[in-house]
Amino acid sequence: xxxxxxxxxxxxxxxxxxxxxxxxxxxxxxxxxxAPPDSRELIRFPEPLVAHTLANMRDHLAALQEISExxxxxxxxxxxxxxxxxxxxxxxxxxxxxxxxxxxxxGMRDAGTAMHRAASRFAIxxxxxxxxxxxxxxxxxxxxxxxxxxxxxxxxxxx
Ligand code: HEC
Numbered sequence: 001x002x003x004x005x006x007x008x009x010x011x012x013x014x015x016x017x018x019x020x021x022x023x024x025x026x027x028x029x030x031x032x033x034x035a036p037p038d039s040r041e042l043i044r045f046p047e048p049l050v051a052h053t054l055a056n057m058r059d060h061l062a063a064l065q066e067i068s069e070x071x072x073x074x075x076x077x078x079x080x081x082x083x084x085x086x087x088x089x090x091x092x093x094x095x096x097x098x099x100x101x102x103x104x105x106x107g108m109r110d111a112g113t114a115m116h117r118a119a120s121r122f123a124i125x126x127x128x129x130x131x132x133x134x135x136x137x138x139x140x141x142x143x144x145x146x147x148x149x150x151x152x153x154x155x156x157x158x159x
Contacts, residue, residue: 038157040154040156040157041105041155042157043104043158045100045103045158049099049100050159052100054158059086060087060149063082063083063087064146066082067079067082067083067142068142071126071135071142076127076129076135077126077127077130079123079138080122080123080124081123083120083123084119084120086119087116087119087145088116088120088122088123089116089117089119089120091116091119097112107156108152108156111148111152111156114151115149115152118144118145118147118148119145121141122138122141122142122145125137125138126141
């Protein structure tokens with residue numbers, strides 16, 4: 001395992017840990033069943049960038065659906081390609097990441113980077129699965145990608 005992949009894995013694990021701590025914090029409902037207090041930090045993006053970001057987010061979710069269907073169908077190369085192009089490091093220019101990054105606090109930027117790295121790591125595991133026939137490491141890496149979505153959503157909101 002290369003050093004950068006190891007580092008990405010560690011960063012992902014840290015984000016996951018932070019995310020699950022936050023998620024637990026948010027998971028409690030009031031005694032009367034009321035919604036839990038919303039302690040996510042409100043981040044102010046210019047309006048066009050809010051719309052752009054939310055559209056990207058919906059594409060992230062669509063990509064996850066396509067990835068899980070590709071995995072279930074044994075199309076591991078396809079799963080890897082979707083992950084790398086739509087969520088991984090290769091997706092950064094496509095997302096206009098440079099435009100939005102300057103409006104993000106550091107923690108949110110780190111959460112975004114963790115997602116891109118986790119997706120690129122998943123892409124490698126999916127390709128490996130094609131060779132080994134063992135899907136488990138790819139499924140684990142897929143879970144880590146989901147964890148980075150959960151982690152950022154637990155901490156930040158745009159509206
Ligand atoms: C760097 C932070 C961050 C990461 C990582 C992230 N999101 Fe989001 N996402 C947000 C924010 C902030 C919102 C807006 C939440 C709000 O204002 O209520 C959002 C909203 C969404 C929405 C709602 C879109 C809409 O039209 O309202 C979806 C769906 C979504 N994200 C999917 C994902 C998925 C899937 C992933 C992981 C593959 C992901 N996001 C990763 C920050 C992030």
